[in-house]
Amino acid sequence: MSLLEAREVGKRYGPVVALESANLSVDAGEVHALLGANGAGKSTFVKILTGVIQRDGGSVELRGEPVRVSSPSQAARIGLAPVFQDPALVPDLTVAQNIRLTGVAVEKVQQRLRELDIDIDFTEQAGDVPLPLLRMIDLARAMARDPQLLLLDEITAALPSDLAERVFAVMEEWRRRGRSVLFITHRLAEVIAMCDRATVLRDGRDVGTLVPRGGGERQIVEHMLGPEAAKAEARAAEVDEKAAAEDRGAADAGATTLGVSDLRVGSLAGVSFSLRGGEILGIAALEGQGQDDLFAVLAGERRAEGGEMSVAGKALRPRHPYDAIRSGLVLVPADRLLALLPQRSVRENIAAPRYNRVTRWGPINPREERRRVAKAIEALQIDTRAQRQVRRLSGGNQQKVTIARWLASGFQTLLCFDPTRGIDVGTKRQIYALLRRLADDGAAILFFSSELSEFPLVCDRVLTLFGGRITGELAGEGADEASLLRAMHGLVEEVAV
Ligand SMILES: Nc1ncnc2c1ncn2[C@@H]1O[C@H](COP(=O)(O)OP(=O)(O)OP(=O)(O)O)[C@@H](O)[C@H]1O
Protein backbone atom coordinates (compact mmCIF):
# COMPACT_ATOMS: atom_id res chain seq x y z
CA MET A 1 0.00 0.00 0.00
CA SER A 2 1.22 3.43 -0.84
CA LEU A 3 2.08 5.65 2.12
CA LEU A 4 3.33 8.68 0.26
CA GLU A 5 2.66 9.84 -3.30
CA ALA A 6 4.41 12.95 -4.54
CA ARG A 7 3.56 14.04 -8.08
CA GLU A 8 5.31 16.55 -10.32
CA VAL A 9 6.80 18.42 -7.41
CA GLY A 10 8.79 21.48 -8.48
CA LYS A 11 10.90 24.18 -6.82
CA ARG A 12 12.80 27.14 -8.22
CA TYR A 13 15.04 29.74 -6.63
CA GLY A 14 14.91 32.61 -9.08
CA PRO A 15 16.65 31.27 -12.18
CA VAL A 16 17.91 28.13 -10.42
CA VAL A 17 15.74 25.06 -10.90
CA ALA A 18 16.28 22.98 -7.78
CA LEU A 19 13.54 20.48 -8.61
CA GLU A 20 11.95 20.48 -12.06
CA SER A 21 9.15 17.94 -11.79
CA ALA A 22 9.68 14.94 -9.56
CA ASN A 23 7.50 11.93 -8.74
CA LEU A 24 8.03 9.66 -5.79
CA SER A 25 5.97 6.85 -4.34
CA VAL A 26 6.87 5.23 -1.03
CA ASP A 27 5.02 2.12 0.19
CA ALA A 28 4.23 1.25 3.79
CA GLY A 29 6.86 -1.15 5.15
CA GLU A 30 9.39 -0.10 2.54
CA VAL A 31 12.95 1.26 2.65
CA HIS A 32 13.08 3.45 -0.43
CA ALA A 33 16.29 5.03 -1.72
CA LEU A 34 16.31 8.50 -3.28
CA LEU A 35 19.36 8.74 -5.49
CA GLY A 36 21.03 11.21 -7.82
CA ALA A 37 24.22 13.13 -8.52
CA ASN A 38 25.20 16.18 -6.47
CA GLY A 39 22.68 18.92 -7.12
CA ALA A 40 20.02 16.57 -8.55
CA GLY A 41 17.44 17.86 -6.05
CA LYS A 42 17.31 15.20 -3.32
CA SER A 43 17.65 17.50 -0.30
CA THR A 44 15.23 19.96 -1.85
CA PHE A 45 12.69 17.13 -2.09
CA VAL A 46 13.18 16.18 1.56
CA LYS A 47 12.79 19.81 2.65
CA ILE A 48 9.55 20.13 0.70
CA LEU A 49 8.13 16.92 2.16
CA THR A 50 8.96 18.06 5.70
CA GLY A 51 7.69 21.62 5.43
CA VAL A 52 11.03 23.45 5.59
CA ILE A 53 10.36 25.00 2.19
CA GLN A 54 7.21 25.20 0.09
CA ARG A 55 6.85 23.60 -3.31
CA ASP A 56 5.99 25.76 -6.33
CA GLY A 57 3.90 23.07 -7.99
CA GLY A 58 2.75 19.47 -7.88
CA SER A 59 0.90 17.50 -5.24
CA VAL A 60 1.63 15.34 -2.22
CA GLU A 61 -0.67 12.66 -0.79
CA LEU A 62 -0.31 10.77 2.44
CA ARG A 63 -2.34 7.52 2.62
CA GLY A 64 -4.44 8.83 -0.25
CA GLU A 65 -5.20 12.19 1.37
CA PRO A 66 -3.82 15.36 -0.22
CA VAL A 67 -1.54 17.31 2.18
CA ARG A 68 0.24 20.61 2.10
CA VAL A 69 3.02 20.45 4.65
CA SER A 70 3.36 24.05 5.76
CA SER A 71 5.88 23.67 8.62
CA PRO A 72 8.26 21.13 10.17
CA SER A 73 5.99 20.82 13.21
CA GLN A 74 3.06 19.94 10.98
CA ALA A 75 5.25 17.36 9.23
CA ALA A 76 5.98 15.80 12.60
CA ARG A 77 2.28 15.70 13.47
CA ILE A 78 1.40 13.81 10.31
CA GLY A 79 4.23 11.32 10.85
CA LEU A 80 7.13 12.62 8.76
CA ALA A 81 10.45 13.04 10.59
CA PRO A 82 13.67 14.02 8.82
CA VAL A 83 17.36 13.84 9.49
CA PHE A 84 18.76 16.62 7.32
CA GLN A 85 22.01 16.44 5.40
CA ASP A 86 23.88 18.75 7.74
CA PRO A 87 23.45 18.72 11.51
CA ALA A 88 20.95 21.35 12.57
CA LEU A 89 22.60 22.21 15.86
CA VAL A 90 23.76 25.41 17.51
CA PRO A 91 27.41 24.71 18.39
CA ASP A 92 27.53 27.00 21.44
CA LEU A 93 24.59 25.36 23.17
CA THR A 94 24.73 22.06 25.02
CA VAL A 95 23.32 18.92 23.44
CA ALA A 96 20.32 19.05 25.81
CA GLN A 97 19.61 22.73 25.03
CA ASN A 98 19.75 21.97 21.33
CA ILE A 99 17.22 19.18 21.69
CA ARG A 100 14.86 21.36 23.76
CA LEU A 101 14.99 23.95 20.96
CA THR A 102 13.39 21.44 18.60
CA GLY A 103 10.55 20.68 20.98
CA VAL A 104 11.39 17.01 21.47
CA ALA A 105 11.57 15.63 25.02
CA VAL A 106 15.22 15.18 26.02
CA GLU A 107 14.47 11.94 27.89
CA LYS A 108 12.99 10.37 24.78
CA VAL A 109 16.11 11.18 22.78
CA GLN A 110 18.29 9.80 25.56
CA GLN A 111 16.21 6.64 25.58
CA ARG A 112 16.65 6.20 21.82
CA LEU A 113 20.41 6.76 22.10
CA ARG A 114 20.58 4.10 24.80
CA GLU A 115 18.78 1.71 22.47
CA LEU A 116 21.38 2.54 19.83
CA ASP A 117 24.06 1.82 22.45
CA ILE A 118 25.50 5.31 22.17
CA ASP A 119 26.77 7.22 25.14
CA ILE A 120 26.69 11.00 24.86
CA ASP A 121 27.12 13.59 27.59
CA PHE A 122 24.10 15.88 27.16
CA THR A 123 25.79 18.71 29.09
CA GLU A 124 28.58 18.95 26.52
CA GLN A 125 28.53 21.79 23.98
CA ALA A 126 27.28 20.50 20.63
CA GLY A 127 30.34 22.03 18.93
CA ASP A 128 32.62 19.70 20.90
CA VAL A 129 30.79 16.52 19.90
CA PRO A 130 32.34 14.70 16.90
CA LEU A 131 30.29 14.90 13.73
CA PRO A 132 29.38 11.19 13.55
CA LEU A 133 27.88 11.37 17.05
CA LEU A 134 25.94 14.53 16.14
CA ARG A 135 24.42 12.52 13.31
CA MET A 136 23.36 9.82 15.76
CA ILE A 137 21.74 12.48 17.97
CA ASP A 138 19.84 13.72 14.93
CA LEU A 139 18.71 10.16 14.25
CA ALA A 140 17.59 9.60 17.84
CA ARG A 141 15.71 12.90 17.74
CA ALA A 142 13.84 11.85 14.60
CA MET A 143 13.11 8.39 16.06
CA ALA A 144 11.78 9.99 19.24
CA ARG A 145 8.85 11.27 17.20
CA ASP A 146 8.09 7.67 16.20
CA PRO A 147 7.22 8.70 12.62
CA GLN A 148 5.49 6.71 9.89
CA LEU A 149 8.20 7.85 7.50
CA LEU A 150 11.82 8.52 8.47
CA LEU A 151 13.60 10.67 5.90
CA LEU A 152 17.36 10.18 6.18
CA ASP A 153 19.36 12.61 4.04
CA GLU A 154 22.92 11.26 3.81
CA ILE A 155 23.03 10.27 7.43
CA THR A 156 25.69 7.63 6.76
CA ALA A 157 28.01 9.96 4.82
CA ALA A 158 30.07 10.78 7.91
CA LEU A 159 29.61 7.46 9.69
CA PRO A 160 32.26 4.79 10.13
CA SER A 161 31.01 1.25 9.57
CA ASP A 162 30.16 0.50 13.20
CA LEU A 163 27.76 3.45 13.44
CA ALA A 164 26.38 2.92 9.93
CA GLU A 165 25.39 -0.61 11.03
CA ARG A 166 23.25 0.86 13.79
CA VAL A 167 21.44 3.08 11.31
CA PHE A 168 20.75 0.00 9.17
CA ALA A 169 19.30 -1.76 12.20
CA VAL A 170 16.91 1.16 12.71
CA MET A 171 15.89 1.02 9.04
CA GLU A 172 15.14 -2.68 9.43
CA GLU A 173 13.17 -2.05 12.59
CA TRP A 174 11.05 0.53 10.78
CA ARG A 175 10.38 -1.90 7.94
CA ARG A 176 9.50 -4.68 10.37
CA ARG A 177 6.93 -2.44 12.03
CA GLY A 178 5.30 -1.68 8.68
CA ARG A 179 6.71 1.84 8.65
CA SER A 180 8.83 3.38 5.93
CA VAL A 181 12.21 4.99 5.36
CA LEU A 182 13.32 7.35 2.61
CA PHE A 183 17.06 6.88 2.44
CA ILE A 184 19.52 9.16 0.63
CA THR A 185 23.12 8.05 0.18
CA HIS A 186 25.97 8.16 -2.31
CA ARG A 187 27.19 4.75 -1.15
CA LEU A 188 25.65 2.36 -3.63
CA ALA A 189 26.59 -0.70 -1.61
CA GLU A 190 24.21 0.55 1.09
CA VAL A 191 21.42 0.86 -1.46
CA ILE A 192 21.96 -2.67 -2.73
CA ALA A 193 22.08 -4.10 0.79
CA MET A 194 19.30 -2.13 2.44
CA CYS A 195 16.73 -0.79 0.02
CA ASP A 196 13.61 -2.38 -1.45
CA ARG A 197 13.32 0.14 -4.27
CA ALA A 198 15.21 3.19 -5.49
CA THR A 199 14.02 6.30 -7.28
CA VAL A 200 16.69 8.16 -9.21
CA LEU A 201 16.61 11.91 -9.82
CA ARG A 202 18.56 13.59 -12.58
CA ASP A 203 18.54 17.36 -13.04
CA GLY A 204 15.44 17.74 -10.92
CA ARG A 205 13.36 14.98 -12.56
CA ASP A 206 12.73 11.38 -11.60
CA VAL A 207 14.25 9.20 -14.31
CA GLY A 208 13.29 5.78 -12.98
CA THR A 209 12.36 3.60 -10.04
CA LEU A 210 14.11 0.27 -9.80
CA VAL A 211 14.86 -2.68 -7.56
CA PRO A 212 18.50 -2.45 -6.51
CA ARG A 213 19.04 -6.05 -5.32
CA GLY A 214 20.72 -8.48 -7.66
CA GLY A 215 23.23 -6.39 -9.60
CA GLY A 216 21.36 -3.13 -9.86
CA GLU A 217 24.46 -1.05 -9.34
CA ARG A 218 25.33 -0.45 -12.99
CA GLN A 219 21.73 0.37 -13.78
CA ILE A 220 21.61 2.89 -10.95
CA VAL A 221 24.76 4.66 -12.10
CA GLU A 222 23.37 4.76 -15.63
CA HIS A 223 20.19 6.39 -14.40
CA MET A 224 22.09 8.87 -12.24
CA LEU A 225 24.58 10.01 -14.82
CA GLY A 226 22.79 9.26 -18.07
CA PRO A 227 23.88 6.27 -20.22
CA GLU A 228 26.73 8.04 -22.05
CA ALA A 229 28.30 9.49 -18.90
CA ALA A 230 27.96 6.13 -17.16
CA LYS A 231 29.92 4.40 -19.93
CA ALA A 232 32.68 7.00 -19.78
CA GLU A 233 32.68 6.59 -16.02
CA ALA A 234 33.13 2.81 -16.26
CA ARG A 235 36.05 3.25 -18.66
CA ALA A 236 37.65 5.86 -16.39
CA ALA A 237 37.28 3.51 -13.42
CA GLU A 238 39.20 0.80 -15.27
CA VAL A 239 41.99 3.17 -16.25
CA ASP A 240 42.17 4.56 -12.70
CA GLU A 241 42.53 1.15 -11.18
CA LYS A 242 45.32 0.19 -13.55
CA ALA A 243 47.09 3.51 -13.00
CA ALA A 244 46.72 3.18 -9.24
CA ALA A 245 48.31 -0.26 -9.33
CA GLU A 246 51.22 1.00 -11.44
CA ASP A 247 51.75 4.13 -9.38
CA ARG A 248 52.05 2.30 -6.14
CA GLY A 249 55.39 0.83 -7.08
CA ALA A 250 56.89 4.26 -7.55
CA ALA A 251 55.66 5.69 -4.27
CA ASP A 252 58.80 5.17 -2.20
CA ALA A 253 60.81 7.74 -4.13
CA GLY A 254 60.20 10.90 -2.04
CA ALA A 255 61.94 11.91 1.17
CA THR A 256 60.01 11.83 4.44
CA THR A 257 57.88 14.93 4.60
CA LEU A 258 55.86 14.34 7.71
CA GLY A 259 57.24 12.51 10.72
CA VAL A 260 55.16 11.62 13.76
CA SER A 261 56.73 9.96 16.76
CA ASP A 262 54.95 8.66 19.87
CA LEU A 263 52.29 11.32 19.46
CA ARG A 264 49.82 11.56 22.32
CA VAL A 265 46.73 13.71 22.62
CA GLY A 266 43.19 13.02 23.81
CA SER A 267 42.44 9.42 22.93
CA LEU A 268 45.60 9.09 20.81
CA ALA A 269 47.91 6.98 22.95
CA GLY A 270 51.31 7.10 21.25
CA VAL A 271 51.35 6.89 17.47
CA SER A 272 54.39 6.90 15.17
CA PHE A 273 54.60 6.93 11.39
CA SER A 274 56.27 8.74 8.55
CA LEU A 275 54.79 9.96 5.32
CA ARG A 276 56.83 10.67 2.21
CA GLY A 277 56.26 13.15 -0.55
CA GLY A 278 54.49 11.31 -3.37
CA GLU A 279 52.72 8.98 -0.98
CA ILE A 280 49.07 8.67 0.06
CA LEU A 281 48.85 7.16 3.52
CA GLY A 282 45.44 5.99 4.71
CA ILE A 283 44.19 6.02 8.29
CA ALA A 284 41.33 3.60 8.86
CA ALA A 285 39.40 3.44 12.13
CA LEU A 286 36.01 2.91 13.69
CA GLU A 287 34.42 5.91 15.36
CA GLY A 288 36.41 7.52 18.18
CA GLN A 289 39.73 5.68 17.95
CA GLY A 290 41.86 8.83 17.98
CA GLN A 291 41.65 9.80 14.30
CA ASP A 292 39.98 13.14 15.09
CA ASP A 293 42.72 14.02 17.55
CA LEU A 294 45.47 13.01 15.12
CA PHE A 295 44.19 15.31 12.39
CA ALA A 296 43.41 18.13 14.82
CA VAL A 297 46.96 18.13 16.20
CA LEU A 298 48.61 18.02 12.79
CA ALA A 299 46.41 20.89 11.61
CA GLY A 300 47.24 23.03 14.63
CA GLU A 301 43.75 22.90 16.07
CA ARG A 302 44.85 21.09 19.22
CA ARG A 303 48.13 20.96 21.14
CA ALA A 304 49.95 17.66 21.45
CA GLU A 305 50.27 16.27 24.96
CA GLY A 306 53.42 14.33 24.17
CA GLY A 307 55.63 13.08 21.36
CA GLU A 308 57.17 14.78 18.35
CA MET A 309 56.11 15.92 14.89
CA SER A 310 58.33 17.12 12.07
CA VAL A 311 58.00 18.46 8.56
CA ALA A 312 60.92 18.01 6.16
CA GLY A 313 63.14 17.28 9.16
CA LYS A 314 62.16 20.41 11.06
CA ALA A 315 60.25 20.13 14.33
CA LEU A 316 56.57 20.99 13.98
CA ARG A 317 54.77 22.44 17.01
CA PRO A 318 51.76 24.31 15.65
CA ARG A 319 49.94 26.45 18.21
CA HIS A 320 47.38 27.61 15.71
CA PRO A 321 46.14 26.44 12.29
CA TYR A 322 48.17 29.25 10.69
CA ASP A 323 51.37 27.70 12.05
CA ALA A 324 50.49 24.42 10.37
CA ILE A 325 49.59 26.20 7.13
CA ARG A 326 52.91 28.07 7.19
CA SER A 327 54.65 24.73 7.51
CA GLY A 328 52.81 23.57 4.41
CA LEU A 329 50.12 21.43 6.07
CA VAL A 330 46.55 22.06 5.04
CA LEU A 331 43.35 20.37 6.20
CA VAL A 332 40.21 19.30 4.39
CA PRO A 333 38.13 18.92 7.54
CA ALA A 334 35.24 16.65 8.42
CA ASP A 335 32.85 19.52 8.96
CA ARG A 336 32.56 21.58 5.81
CA LEU A 337 30.35 24.14 7.49
CA LEU A 338 33.23 25.15 9.75
CA ALA A 339 35.67 25.35 6.87
CA LEU A 340 33.59 27.55 4.59
CA LEU A 341 32.29 31.11 4.66
CA PRO A 342 28.65 30.19 4.00
CA GLN A 343 27.46 33.68 3.11
CA ARG A 344 30.28 34.24 0.63
CA SER A 345 30.52 33.22 -2.99
CA VAL A 346 32.15 30.13 -4.39
CA ARG A 347 34.91 32.33 -5.78
CA GLU A 348 35.65 34.02 -2.46
CA ASN A 349 35.71 30.70 -0.66
CA ILE A 350 38.14 29.14 -3.08
CA ALA A 351 40.34 32.23 -3.14
CA ALA A 352 40.29 32.72 0.65
CA PRO A 353 43.38 30.67 1.57
CA ARG A 354 45.45 32.90 -0.70
CA TYR A 355 45.05 35.78 1.70
CA ASN A 356 47.38 34.24 4.20
CA ARG A 357 51.13 34.05 3.99
CA VAL A 358 51.49 30.70 2.31
CA THR A 359 50.59 32.09 -1.08
CA ARG A 360 53.23 31.46 -3.63
CA TRP A 361 51.82 33.88 -6.14
CA GLY A 362 52.97 37.06 -4.43
CA PRO A 363 50.62 40.06 -4.32
CA ILE A 364 47.05 39.37 -5.36
CA ASN A 365 46.56 39.54 -9.06
CA PRO A 366 42.85 39.46 -9.89
CA ARG A 367 43.30 37.90 -13.28
CA GLU A 368 45.55 35.19 -11.93
CA GLU A 369 43.05 34.59 -9.15
CA ARG A 370 40.15 34.23 -11.55
CA ARG A 371 42.13 31.75 -13.61
CA ARG A 372 43.07 29.74 -10.54
CA VAL A 373 39.51 29.66 -9.21
CA ALA A 374 38.11 28.69 -12.62
CA LYS A 375 40.62 25.86 -12.84
CA ALA A 376 39.66 24.51 -9.42
CA ILE A 377 35.95 24.69 -10.26
CA GLU A 378 36.63 22.82 -13.49
CA ALA A 379 38.85 20.18 -11.88
CA LEU A 380 36.16 19.30 -9.34
CA GLN A 381 33.12 19.93 -11.57
CA ILE A 382 31.54 22.26 -9.05
CA ASP A 383 27.91 23.11 -9.85
CA THR A 384 27.98 26.89 -9.81
CA ARG A 385 24.33 27.58 -10.55
CA ALA A 386 23.92 29.00 -7.05
CA GLN A 387 27.44 30.32 -6.68
CA ARG A 388 26.73 33.67 -5.07
CA GLN A 389 26.46 32.09 -1.64
CA VAL A 390 28.13 28.81 -0.80
CA ARG A 391 25.33 27.93 1.63
CA ARG A 392 22.97 27.59 -1.33
CA LEU A 393 25.06 24.92 -3.02
CA SER A 394 24.03 21.31 -2.60
CA GLY A 395 25.94 19.48 0.16
CA GLY A 396 28.20 17.61 -2.24
CA ASN A 397 29.09 20.79 -4.06
CA GLN A 398 29.97 22.50 -0.78
CA GLN A 399 32.24 19.58 -0.01
CA LYS A 400 33.99 20.06 -3.34
CA VAL A 401 34.63 23.71 -2.46
CA THR A 402 36.47 22.65 0.73
CA ILE A 403 38.88 20.69 -1.44
CA ALA A 404 39.09 23.26 -4.22
CA ARG A 405 40.19 26.00 -1.86
CA TRP A 406 43.53 24.29 -1.25
CA LEU A 407 44.38 23.42 -4.84
CA ALA A 408 47.40 25.39 -6.00
CA SER A 409 47.83 27.04 -2.61
CA GLY A 410 51.35 25.66 -2.36
CA PHE A 411 50.91 23.02 0.31
CA GLN A 412 53.28 20.08 0.79
CA THR A 413 51.12 17.97 3.02
CA LEU A 414 47.40 17.54 2.58
CA LEU A 415 45.41 16.25 5.53
CA CYS A 416 42.16 14.87 4.14
CA PHE A 417 39.52 13.92 6.67
CA ASP A 418 36.75 12.10 4.83
CA PRO A 419 37.16 14.29 1.75
CA THR A 420 34.58 12.55 -0.43
CA ARG A 421 31.82 12.70 2.16
CA GLY A 422 28.57 13.35 0.29
CA ILE A 423 30.19 13.41 -3.13
CA ASP A 424 28.47 11.47 -5.92
CA VAL A 425 29.93 8.43 -7.66
CA GLY A 426 30.80 10.35 -10.81
CA THR A 427 32.87 12.97 -9.04
CA LYS A 428 34.46 10.64 -6.48
CA ARG A 429 36.66 9.19 -9.19
CA GLN A 430 37.76 12.67 -10.14
CA ILE A 431 38.79 13.30 -6.57
CA TYR A 432 40.73 10.04 -6.35
CA ALA A 433 42.52 10.93 -9.58
CA LEU A 434 43.15 14.45 -8.31
CA LEU A 435 44.70 13.16 -5.07
CA ARG A 436 46.91 10.85 -7.11
CA ARG A 437 48.01 13.72 -9.36
CA LEU A 438 48.84 15.88 -6.33
CA ALA A 439 50.92 13.02 -4.91
CA ASP A 440 52.66 12.52 -8.24
CA ASP A 441 53.58 16.20 -8.12
CA GLY A 442 55.28 15.55 -4.78
CA ALA A 443 52.59 16.20 -2.18
CA ALA A 444 52.32 13.97 0.88
CA ILE A 445 48.73 13.04 1.64
CA LEU A 446 47.24 11.71 4.85
CA PHE A 447 43.80 10.29 4.13
CA PHE A 448 41.05 9.26 6.53
CA SER A 449 37.84 7.86 5.12
CA SER A 450 34.72 6.50 6.76
CA GLU A 451 34.10 4.52 3.56
CA LEU A 452 36.35 1.48 3.61
CA SER A 453 36.10 0.75 -0.10
CA GLU A 454 38.08 3.93 -0.79
CA PHE A 455 41.33 2.76 0.79
CA PRO A 456 42.47 0.31 -1.90
CA LEU A 457 41.49 2.80 -4.61
CA VAL A 458 43.30 5.76 -3.11
CA CYS A 459 46.14 4.71 -0.83
CA ASP A 460 49.67 3.38 -1.18
CA ARG A 461 49.62 2.23 2.40
CA VAL A 462 47.02 2.09 5.18
CA LEU A 463 47.43 2.24 8.95
CA THR A 464 44.59 1.10 11.19
CA LEU A 465 43.93 2.79 14.51
CA PHE A 466 42.26 1.11 17.44
CA GLY A 467 42.09 2.44 20.97
CA GLY A 468 44.44 5.28 20.05
CA ARG A 469 47.19 2.99 18.75
CA ILE A 470 48.26 1.67 15.39
CA THR A 471 47.07 -1.93 15.11
CA GLY A 472 47.97 -2.74 11.54
CA GLU A 473 49.71 -1.67 8.39
CA LEU A 474 48.48 -2.84 5.01
CA ALA A 475 49.64 -2.21 1.48
CA GLY A 476 47.05 -0.22 -0.48
CA GLU A 477 46.17 -3.12 -2.76
CA GLY A 478 45.75 -5.45 0.23
CA ALA A 479 43.46 -3.09 2.09
CA ASP A 480 40.23 -4.90 1.29
CA GLU A 481 37.27 -4.41 3.57
CA ALA A 482 37.66 -7.66 5.50
CA SER A 483 41.36 -7.11 6.26
CA LEU A 484 40.72 -3.52 7.26
CA LEU A 485 37.86 -4.45 9.56
CA ARG A 486 39.92 -7.10 11.33
CA ALA A 487 42.76 -4.66 11.96
CA MET A 488 40.35 -1.85 12.89
CA HIS A 489 38.89 -4.04 15.60
CA GLY A 490 42.41 -4.71 16.87
CA LEU A 491 42.16 -8.34 15.78
CA VAL A 492 45.28 -8.69 13.65
CA GLU A 493 48.35 -10.41 14.97
CA GLU A 494 50.26 -10.89 11.76
CA VAL A 495 50.94 -7.46 10.26
CA ALA A 496 50.79 -7.38 6.48
CA VAL A 497 53.28 -5.56 4.16
N1 LIG B 1 18.41 28.39 -1.31
C1 LIG B 1 18.82 28.11 -2.55
N2 LIG B 1 19.05 29.08 -3.45
C2 LIG B 1 19.47 28.80 -4.70
N3 LIG B 1 19.68 27.56 -5.17
C3 LIG B 1 19.48 26.54 -4.33
C4 LIG B 1 19.06 26.74 -2.97
N4 LIG B 1 18.95 25.52 -2.38
C5 LIG B 1 19.29 24.61 -3.33
N5 LIG B 1 19.62 25.21 -4.48
C6 LIG B 1 20.06 24.56 -5.73
O1 LIG B 1 19.18 23.49 -6.05
C7 LIG B 1 19.88 22.42 -6.66
C8 LIG B 1 19.53 21.12 -5.96
O2 LIG B 1 20.10 21.12 -4.66
P1 LIG B 1 19.92 19.93 -3.62
O3 LIG B 1 20.55 20.39 -2.36
O4 LIG B 1 18.50 19.52 -3.57
O5 LIG B 1 20.78 18.78 -4.30
P2 LIG B 1 21.11 17.30 -3.78
O6 LIG B 1 20.54 16.34 -4.77
O7 LIG B 1 20.69 17.17 -2.37
O8 LIG B 1 22.71 17.23 -3.92
P3 LIG B 1 23.86 16.63 -2.93
O9 LIG B 1 24.03 15.18 -3.32
O10 LIG B 1 25.09 17.38 -3.31
O11 LIG B 1 23.45 16.85 -1.53
C9 LIG B 1 21.36 22.81 -6.61
O12 LIG B 1 21.74 23.33 -7.86
C10 LIG B 1 21.40 23.89 -5.55
O13 LIG B 1 22.46 24.78 -5.76
Ligand SMILES: [Mg+2]
Ligand atom coordinates in the same frame (compact mmCIF):
# COMPACT_ATOMS: atom_id res chain seq x y z
MG1 LIG C 1 21.70 16.96 -0.62
